[in-house]
Amino acid sequence: MGAVALSHLSMASQEIEALSSALARLPGLGPRSARRAVLHLLKRRESALEPLLAALQTVSANLATCSNCGNVDTSDPCTMCRDPRRDERLLCVVEEVADLWALDRSRLFPGRYHVLGGRLSALDGVRPEDLGIDKLVARVAAGGIDEVVLAMNATLEGQTTAHYLAERLENFPVRLSQLAHGLPVGGELDYLDEGTLAQALRARRPVV
Numbered sequence: 206m207g208a209v210a211l212s213h214l215s216m217a218s219q220e221i222e223a224l225s226s227a228l229a230r231l232p233g234l235g236p237r238s239a240r241r242a243v244l245h246l247l248k249r250r251e252s253a254l255e256p257l258l259a260a261l262q263t264v265s266a267n268l269a270t271c272s273n274c275g276n277v278d279t280s281d282p283c284t285m286c287r288d289p290r291r292d293e294r295l296l297c298v299v300e301e302v303a304d305l306w307a308l309d310r311s312r313l314f315p316g317r318y319h320v321l322g323g324r325l326s327a328l329d330g331v332r333p334e335d336l337g338i339d340k341l342v343a344r345v346a347a348g349g350i351d352e353v354v355l356a357m358n359a360t361l362e363g364q365t366t367a368h369y370l371a372e373r374l375e376n377f378p379v380r381l382s383q384l385a386h387g388l389p390v391g392g393e394l395d396y397l398d399e400g401t402l403a404q405a406l407r408a409r410r411p412v413v
């Protein structure tokens with residue numbers, strides 16, 4: 206038997222192999238990290254495997270897209286829409302749920318969010334009606350919002366989307382703002398691309 210035949214031999218049962226390959230398909234994990242994770246779970250049934258299983262089952266059973274803001278959570282309306290400590294007058298519009306989570310990790314935005322579910326793209330055929338834009342306009346039209354932050358990505362499509370939203374919202378009595386683009390924290394000028402430098406120059410502010 207040569208190496209070819211050996212490659213057909215399995216190290217573990219089909220069930221464990223199936224778990225391994227399911228984990229390996231997750232973003233950020235490859236076959237090697239998946240095998241390490243599986244081994245970890247197998248060795249720690251009570252402290253790791255069972256709590257993970259319980260958490261997955263609970264989330265899977267209750268998974269919902271918030272009908273108000275488009276966030277993904279285990280309740281509809283989502284936790285953020287129901288939180289009375291969040292300022293209803295401030296609304297931050299993002300492309301994806303991942304952007305909402307990223308911004309909220311900063312703990313600097315006390316308001317609520319609206320997830321579009323993508324960005325306008327002529328290339329990919331994404332039109333305004335494919336995104337949660339009408340819902341956003343309806344939220345703003347309902348009143349009670351002072352400021353809408355257009356927190357799109359600093360990409361051509363993100364900025365096209367922001368311009369489109371600004372046009373759709375221009376007749377409402379709300380302040381429109383967008384995230385500043387420019388120097389990353391710890392960034393050295395010499396290493397930055399021209400687009401980032403140009404944005405940083407445009408967004409320059411007085412020294413206080």
Ligand SMILES: [Zn+2]
Pocket residue numbers: 271272273274275276282283284285286
């Ligand atoms: Zn929500």
